[in-house]
Amino acid sequence: MPVNPAHSALWPAPHASGAVDATVHVPGSKSVTNRALVLAALASEPGWLRRPLRSRDTLLMAGALRAMGIGIEETVSSSSAGSAGSAGAAAVGGSGEAWRIIPSGLRGPATVDVGNAGTVMRFLPPVAALADGPIRFDGDPRSYERPLHGVIDALRVLGARIDDDNRGALPLTVHGGGALDGGPVEIDASSSSQFVSALLLSAPRFNQGVEVRHTGSALPSLPHIRMTVDMLRAVGAQVDTPESGGEPNVWRVTPGALLGRDLTVEPDLSNAQPFLAAALVTGGKVVVPDWPAHTTQPGDRLREIFTEMGGSCELTEYGLVFTGSGSVHGIDVDLSEVGELTPGIAAVAALADSPSTLRGVSHLRLHETDRLAALTKEINELGGDVTETADGLHIRPRRLHGGIFHTYEDHRMATAGAILGLAVEGVQIENVATTAKTLPDFPDLWAGMLEA
The missing domain is CATH 3.65.10.10 (Enolpyruvate transferase domain)
Structure with a gap:
C-alpha cells in the first residue's frame, strides 16, 4: 500500500519561548x-x-x-x-x-x-x-x-x-x-x-x-x-x-x-486538553470560551486533573480560565472513565517534577492504536522513562531531547507530541495531519495560540 506523502511528513513541533497567553475557541464535540x-x-x-x-x-x-x-x-x-x-x-x-x-x-x-x-x-x-x-x-x-x-x-x-x-x-x-x-x-x-x-x-x-x-x-x-x-x-x-x-x-x-x-454542540473538552496543557507546561494562561457549567463530556475532568498537576482554573460566564503555576507535578490517577485523556496527561507527566502512575486504561490497547505501547515507545525514544503496567503507565520524568515522535495515525498521539515539543526543542511530529480526525487545522490553531 503506497504511503501518503502527507502522512510521512515531519512537522517541527513549536517550542514555547515563554508563557502562553491566549484565548482558544475549541471546535465542537x-x-x-x-x-x-x-x-x-x-x-x-x-x-x-x-x-x-x-x-x-x-x-x-x-x-x-x-x-x-x-x-x-x-x-x-x-x-x-x-x-x-x-x-x-x-x-x-x-x-x-x-x-x-x-x-x-x-x-x-x-x-x-x-x-x-x-x-x-x-x-x-x-x-x-x-x-x-x-x-x-x-x-x-x-x-x-x-x-x-x-x-x-x-x-x-x-x-x-x-x-x-x-x-x-x-x-x-x-x-x-x-x-x-x-x-x-x-x-x-x-x-x-x-x-x-x-x-x-x-x-x-x-x-x-x-x-x-x-x-x-x-x-x-x-x-x-x-x-x-x-x-x-x-x-x-x-x-x-x-x-x-x-x-x-x-x-x-x-x-x-x-x-x-x-x-x-458544546466545545470538545477533550480536544481542549493540549491547550490547557500548554498553560500548565509553560506557566501561562489559556481561556477556552463557552466551557459548559454542566456537561457529560469526560474532558471536563481536566479541570480536576490538571489542577492537581500544578495549575488552577476558574469557570466564568465567558468560559474556562486555566493558569499554570510554573511547576508541573506528577499524579497517581485512575483514568478508567476518561481514557481518551491519557496521551495528553502522559505527555505532561513526562515533563513533571515527580513520577506519575496512570491506571485503569488497559482498554487503550484497542483504540486507534495501542496507545500504551505507543506512548511508552515514543516518550522513551526522546529520553524518557515510561514503563507499561497491566492497566496503564508508570512515568518517571527525565531530561528529554529532540527526535521524531511517531503518531501511528492516532490524533491524540499527535497532540501529545505537540505538548512535549513546547518544552523540548527539536521534536518533530510524524503525520500531524492525523489530528484532522477530530481537531481540524490543529497546527494553525496551535501556532495561533503561541503567537498570541
Missing part, C-alpha cells in the same frame, strides 16, 4: 456531534445541529447517513458562532455552521466508509439493521483490528442478519429488513463502552426497545454512556439506567418516536 447525527437521522421530524464539529470522523458519519438515505443540508452563517474573543484569540473549524437533518426511509444497498472512527463503525450497524436492503461497512486497515464483536453478536440476538465471516470485525454487511425485533441482550462491553451506546441510540426504533445487560469486567468510559442516555432523553426517549434506580450494569430503552431537535 465529536462525541456529541456524532450521537446527535444518529438521533436526528432516526427522529420522526427534521432537526438542526448548530456548531457541529467538522472533522474526518464527523464527515464520515454524515456521509454514511447520507448513503443510507438521510438528508443532511449544510449552511454557514456569516456571523461567528462563539463568544466574543480577545486580542490574540485563535478560532478554527465549524463556527457559524449548521446542519439540517431530514429523516427519511433508511435504505440500501449502500457502502459505508468508517475510516478509523469507533463511533461510525459501532453506532451505525444498528441503524443499518433498520434499513431496507444491505449496508456494507468497510474502513481503514486499522479498523479491521478494532473489536466489533459486542455489537455484531448483540444485533444477531436482537434479530439482525450480519455477514462478517465470523471475524467479529470489519468488513461486514448488515442485511437490513426495515425493522428489528429488539428485546433483552447480554454483552461484554469491557473493551469499549461504545458497544452499549451503539445499542441504546437506535433502541427507540426497535419493535421491543432494548434491555442491555453488561456481563463483563468494569466498564470503561462510563461518562460516554451517560452522554448517550442524556441525549436520548433530550429527544424524548424513555431510558432506565443504573443511576436512575435500575439494576447495576443494565440499561433499558422503551420503543417510541424521537423528536427533532435544535441542538448547539
Whole structure:
C-alpha cells in the first residue's frame, strides 16, 4: 500500500519561548456531534445541529447517513458562532455552521466508509439493521483490528442478519429488513463502552426497545454512556439506567418516536486538553470560551486533573480560565472513565517534577492504536522513562531531547507530541495531519495560540 506523502511528513513541533497567553475557541464535540447525527437521522421530524464539529470522523458519519438515505443540508452563517474573543484569540473549524437533518426511509444497498472512527463503525450497524436492503461497512486497515464483536453478536440476538465471516470485525454487511425485533441482550462491553451506546441510540426504533445487560469486567468510559442516555432523553426517549434506580450494569430503552431537535454542540473538552496543557507546561494562561457549567463530556475532568498537576482554573460566564503555576507535578490517577485523556496527561507527566502512575486504561490497547505501547515507545525514544503496567503507565520524568515522535495515525498521539515539543526543542511530529480526525487545522490553531 503506497504511503501518503502527507502522512510521512515531519512537522517541527513549536517550542514555547515563554508563557502562553491566549484565548482558544475549541471546535465542537465529536462525541456529541456524532450521537446527535444518529438521533436526528432516526427522529420522526427534521432537526438542526448548530456548531457541529467538522472533522474526518464527523464527515464520515454524515456521509454514511447520507448513503443510507438521510438528508443532511449544510449552511454557514456569516456571523461567528462563539463568544466574543480577545486580542490574540485563535478560532478554527465549524463556527457559524449548521446542519439540517431530514429523516427519511433508511435504505440500501449502500457502502459505508468508517475510516478509523469507533463511533461510525459501532453506532451505525444498528441503524443499518433498520434499513431496507444491505449496508456494507468497510474502513481503514486499522479498523479491521478494532473489536466489533459486542455489537455484531448483540444485533444477531436482537434479530439482525450480519455477514462478517465470523471475524467479529470489519468488513461486514448488515442485511437490513426495515425493522428489528429488539428485546433483552447480554454483552461484554469491557473493551469499549461504545458497544452499549451503539445499542441504546437506535433502541427507540426497535419493535421491543432494548434491555442491555453488561456481563463483563468494569466498564470503561462510563461518562460516554451517560452522554448517550442524556441525549436520548433530550429527544424524548424513555431510558432506565443504573443511576436512575435500575439494576447495576443494565440499561433499558422503551420503543417510541424521537423528536427533532435544535441542538448547539458544546466545545470538545477533550480536544481542549493540549491547550490547557500548554498553560500548565509553560506557566501561562489559556481561556477556552463557552466551557459548559454542566456537561457529560469526560474532558471536563481536566479541570480536576490538571489542577492537581500544578495549575488552577476558574469557570466564568465567558468560559474556562486555566493558569499554570510554573511547576508541573506528577499524579497517581485512575483514568478508567476518561481514557481518551491519557496521551495528553502522559505527555505532561513526562515533563513533571515527580513520577506519575496512570491506571485503569488497559482498554487503550484497542483504540486507534495501542496507545500504551505507543506512548511508552515514543516518550522513551526522546529520553524518557515510561514503563507499561497491566492497566496503564508508570512515568518517571527525565531530561528529554529532540527526535521524531511517531503518531501511528492516532490524533491524540499527535497532540501529545505537540505538548512535549513546547518544552523540548527539536521534536518533530510524524503525520500531524492525523489530528484532522477530530481537531481540524490543529497546527494553525496551535501556532495561533503561541503567537498570541
